[in-house]
Amino acid sequence: MFRRILEKTIFVLYTLMLGFICLAAGVYWNLRDDLPQLPDSLDKINLSLPTEIYSADGEIIKVLGQRHPVNLENISPLFLKAIIAVEDARFYEHSGLDHIGLARALYVNIQRRAVVQGGSTLTQQLAKNLFFSFERDWVRKVKELLVALQMETTFTKDEILEAYANQVYFGSGAYGVEEAAQEYFGKRAQDLNLLQAAMLAGLPNSPNNANPFINPERAMRRTQAVLARMEREGYISREDRERALQTELGLVAPRIESNPNQYFVRFVIDKLADDYGKEFVHYGGLKIYTTLDTRYQQLAHRVVDTHLKHLEKRELKAGLDESLQAALVTLDNRTGAIRALLGGRRYSESQFNRAVSNNRMPGSAFKPIVYMAAMEKLGYHPATVVDDAPTQFPIPGGEPWEPSNFGDKYMGPVILKKALMNSLNAVSAKLVYNLTPRRVIQTARQFGITSPLGDNLSLALGTSGVSPLEMAAAYSVIANQGILNEPYFVQRIEDFRGNVLYQHFFHGVQRFSSKTVYPLLNMMQGVMDEGTGRVVRRLGFHHPAGGKTGTTNDYKDAWFIGFTREYASAVWVGYDNNQPVIDKNGRGLTGSRGAAPIWAYYMEKVLEGKSPVNFPRPEGIHFQKVDTRSGYLPDLMTMETMEVAVREDLNLEKPVLPETEVIPPLPPDREVTTVPTPREDDALPKL
Known part of the structure; x- marks a missing residue:
């Protein structure tokens, strides 16, 4: 009975496939002018689509998808067998569309009542990643298939396999098997052993969930599944699989950049990935023009590091295992552009972004x-x-x-x-x-x-709890006399052809009348001139400004948030584990001692050479x-x-x-x- 149902299912599937091919032929006639022109070599595609992220001052601060292609003979045969076994077992037999693989995937999905297998071939995946990564409709699927069929008639199987191995994403920022081998194992792709090859082959399907740096247990389960598939397809024996599982994996420590721009860059990548999808960001060959001023960011890093070292060496109680941390955010009051965003002391030691986290209390x-x-x-x-x-x-x-x-x-x-x-x-x-x-x-x-x-x-x-970014934005409203400019971090996005995909246009919203806000602004100038924030003036900052200190219960958080006519900046200092910040004399660290000096030294450098600008009186x-x-x-x-x-x-x-x-x-x-x-x-x- 079940066999008859399966035969009918396969018959219906083949009928649908035949109809789909006829439909595809008709669609091809209509879409042929929209399909990308294949080059004479796939290498030209592999090197053409890195996404570049720029600062506001025109500096490239991050490149995504930058690949280091290698020839097929310089890739371990074990990896090539593993990737074929797990992604496209009939790769050398089909012509771009695997009817048997598609039927098998449909059968498994029906049996398990869930989409657990896909029917895309390596060639289709290559077409998708190279040309149609951020389109999400049926037209893309048709284009993907048509380009895959073109590839199969234009290039050899080895050329397609080589291109796939050099461009696919393996997680942790690694594109291509050569970069992945270096990232995870510190070796060349040609030197991968069977266990390492199987682990890498299991990553393209789920580069984040199966990432051995993030989830080693899930990564190993995926590796075992790849080895089992290799055995089933006849690439390795049972003894090879068992011997591989006894091998030392040799995973190296993750590489983490120490560049202070990384807090902002990671914030941008995560936000864009949430809004547009990771494929769009990583594979799109985009040019992303951000609001970051790298000079301000470097200043923030230098001032924070210098002051925290001074506190730890000269003032704070010694013998603590925890390092003092800080966050700093600067907004352009006129537009809401984020000019600096420092989420911690050193990105290489901690990637937690304290500048955008709302887990700390602002106190006063x-x-x-x-x-x-x-x-x-x-x-x-x-x-x-x-x-x-x-x-x-x-x-x-x-x-x-x-x-x-x-x-x-x-x-x-x-x-x-x-x-x-x-x-x-x-x-x-x-x-x-x-x-x-x-x-x-x-x-x-x-x-x-x-x-x-x-x-x-x-x-x-x-x-x-609130974030330093939120507090800087709130104080910016005061500086703007009631106008809220929503903070933003991307000015423009272009595709690889130079077409503008996104452009930010700022427009302020009058949240309070200037007559209501200006008295508060003047009160906060008093805080800085003669109140709890007067340390800023004692340290030599003389531009017209207002601000406020903040110190929370048991001295767990020290804040200073202030603004000039041009900028609003928020500074937070404290320990990640929420322990009190106590000095050698048993006194708690306040906002005026912990955060205000950072604000003063930093803002003095930001405004160096600029004339003082007063706040207009309504x-x-x-x-x-x-x-x-x-x-x-x-x-x-x-x-x-x-x-x-x-x-x-x-x-x-x-x-x-x-x-x-x-x-x-x-x-x-x-x-x-x-x-x-x-x-x-x-x-x-x-x-």
Whole structure:
């Protein structure tokens, strides 16, 4: 019964094949002008399609698919037998289309009720990889078959096999068997033993999942399957297979580039592969023009490495196994272009990209977003007075939450500008309470932050993870006086003929009015000039700028994020294992000591030779000196004044808040959770 069903299935299949061939002939007549012209030698194709990635300054920073072709006689016969056995057992018998192989694949797929085998020949795979890698429709399949048939009539089997072996992708950035042999085993393709040949032959079908560097167990299972197929096809004996499995594989350590551009390059490749597919990126012969400024990237690497070495040698507690790490991102405020993206100290030691990971808390660097929410949604302004005093916030079903300032020191009534300059936790917590965390989250989304944010009061102290890239983008909105330019990393993509496949056109979105943002901008200038970030000025950076420090609970994260008119840069410093960063005297490393010096030295070099550029003041905004305790215009009782940027229609001769501030009771339907209070010590280090 089953045999009869199989015979009918094969008969139907042959009928369909005959119909398909007739259809293909008709399609060929219509598509013949669109088919690529085959050269007189396949070598000319093998060398013509590397993808090149360029920096913004025209430097080639990465080449993908660059092959090192070798002649067939310089490839191990064991590999050639293995690749034929596993990919196209009837390679020397068919003429580009294997009817028996296609029928067998269909039978196996029907039997297992899944697509576990394909019917493409080596020639079809070669045609696909060379000409049609990023087309994804039935027309491509027809073109692929037609070109395969052309190849079979134009070139010998050995020429096709040689071309395939020299261009196929083996994972880990290796194209062609020669490069793969060097990458995985540190030897020439002609010197591969049977076990090594079988492992390489198993990679083209799944170069990432079966990669021995990434998944050695799966790679070995795939190798065993290749050896079994070789035995079944008569290329090796059972004794050969068993002897090979007893052989030492000889896998070498993975080669990892130490070039600091690699963090950005890998980010670009992964993003494009997600959007367009790996075949498009690796096989397309593309020219990818990115936004990276290699001078800025080199500066970032040099400054980060120098400062971290100084901290480890002179200031931090010795004897730790973990190396201090850092991340740095720079955005062009005018466009959103990523000009520098350093994801770690050395790419050769760690490929984890901390610049785009959102696993670290920003601490007090998140407070400008809280203040912006208060000014936009509650009508607060830089001269609004909040009482900086110990306050307990009731938590339903739990103990009250009492956020504390560093050193348990409080200022009493204080205007918002001074509160931000001194990074007062109690004030920020009161703002979030009066706003509700959800309204703060809404404001964070307006700033372009997409990471999950906790709906709790401790959001006031930056207890939800965000990435340095997100924080740089948020601060860029402040520098742009309310305009969000989405960060981007690719300016243009061209195919190998020079046709433009993609072009980025930036357009800013006004997320906040300039009259609302400018007072916050001025407050953040105060942070850098006289507040917790004044170390930047002490270190010699004199361009007009604003910024904010950040230090999280138990000193696990140190941040400094700042902006000039042209650029916004974010710096993070900490340990990957989340242990506190403690100095030799037992003090925690703060944003002002850990991250701000990196920002200052780096930005000073970035802007070297450029004239200072001031931030334009919007119409309807003026500067006014006020009493820092009352928020009113100064009088004879005033002890300290501070200049604030406020709307011209604001009358500062009248109280802006009741004299006694009362925390309203918690609504019964409101749920609030909390985490341990981060404390920030942004005191200026001794220089």
